[in-house]
């Protein structure tokens with residue numbers, strides 16, 4: 229038996245060196261896969277072989293070659309994930325916060341599609357490369373959602389919630405993921421459309437009153453009231469009374485969930501040591517979590533029900549009075565319910581995920597209406613052409629017929645996506661495309677904002693262009709819900725009002741919140757008295 233010696237090309241230090249008997253190998257792809265399997269190469273088809281500097285393109289050339297054969301990955305030597313060097317203890321904290329979006333962009337410009345930072349001991353990698361992001365999101369032997377101490381969600385990790393805050397490998401994820409998605413799937417969500425219409429209409433008197441008082445208002449604060457009020461009704465069957473007057477307070481449960489997200493971001497960005505303090509933010513976080521659980525338990529106890537009989541999982545959402553009623557009564561093929569120990573945590577997650585995201589997206593939509601010229605006119609014309617007014621009970625079928633609106637929302641999500649830091653954890657030592665070496669346990673964050681605004685992908689990243697959007701990958705179970713809600717609201721809000729931005733100051737995002745939300749966007753409405761005619765008239 230004669231063997232050939234291979235060695236990975238390495239940027240610094242020595243790489244793995246090994247012998248292979250090539251007499252039984254009949255194809256170069258078999259060789260690539262065999263090496264890939266042994267060394268955790270995520271995409272072995274990217275392995276290439278060299279004798280000195282001469283590429284060996286065919287298996288016969290490799291077999292005939294004398295001496296050590298060098299291996300590169302996508303043309304690169306193996307390299308550690310680069311990143312800024314940082315200060316003792318602080319690491320790169322001051323280079324990343326508070327303007328993490330701007331600073332991370334600077335780091336992408338400097339280090340390329342994958343870089344690593346250390347903020348007060350928390351080490352994470354970030355990528356703006358869609359291919360790397362896809363590898364991270366794939367839930368494979370390489371990556372999984374595992375909320376380890378370096379993960380941004382670690383301070384609020386909760387295995388019982390199953391979704392969002394739990395590890396994929398934990399059995400609770402499977403259980404909750406069986407029960408929750410049917411309540412948020414396309415069929416169920418269509419069924420919530422009427423209620424979404426009514427929730428928006430209930431807000432009109434408040435927006436009218438603000439206009440009468442000639443007052444500009446904070447877009448996020450009112451969009452938070454609107455979206456959380458909607459989630460309150462559809463999820464919990466509870467009227468949160470957010471539009472009983474112009475100054476109606478936010479319900480305590482909404483305030484608690486919003487504060488938890490703000491504190492989590494603060495704790496997660498300050499390193500593991502900070503989360504162990506027995507006072508201050510970590511203590512407040514624990515108290516708030518208990519308060520949320522008590523409030524949600526109360527809402528569950530009080531939730532109206534359409535009956536007491538069990539409901540078959542797939543149709544349960546159409547028959548239940550609200551999502552909590554659904555979660556209590558839905559049964560799977562074996563007649564089993566969502567276990568009681570998951571109910572409260574899963575409901576908190578669905579409630580929180582249901583409004584924190586859509587309130588930001590709605591606010592950025594208002595930003596788009598008042599910032600990007602022509603958008604209001606385009607959407608309004610489409611509504612007129614489809615006979616939709618602010619009084620129409622808009623159905624999901626009608627929404628499907630509004631491409632201009634759809635493109636507007638997609639482009640808003642590209643330019644101003646509310647999501648921040650969905651992290652995935654390396655399940656083994658691996659070699660990523662591009663030759664990056666990654667250790668098991670490393671957290672990699674597909675940086676959604678930077679992927680969506682990566683100049684290598686988009687021709688003109690800063691231009692708002694609703695005609696250019698191509699859909700990206702999503703892994704959110706509430707997306708049907710969010711899109712339908714935001715679309716129904718926008719139809720009504722654009723038909724009824726002309727929107728203007730107050731003042732010329734630049735709109736800023738909140739660097740201290742878990743999601744990307746505008747903090748200082750003030751808007752005014754002008755109730756429309758005239759509308760354009762139909763395009764074909």
Ligand code: HEM
Pocket residue numbers: 373390391392393405412577578581582583585586589646647648649650651703704705706707709710
């Ligand atoms: C603009 C609206 C929304 C955006 C941008 C958004 C974004 C996301 C993202 C990025 C994730 C993945 C998180 C991660 O990987 O760590 C996610 C997961 C999730 N989303 Fe959404 N979301 C939105 C609306 C909603 C709504 C309305 C609901 C519920 C009604 C919801 C429920 C969930 C749940 C339960 C998960 C966790 C799924 C799992 O862990 O398997 N989302 N969402």
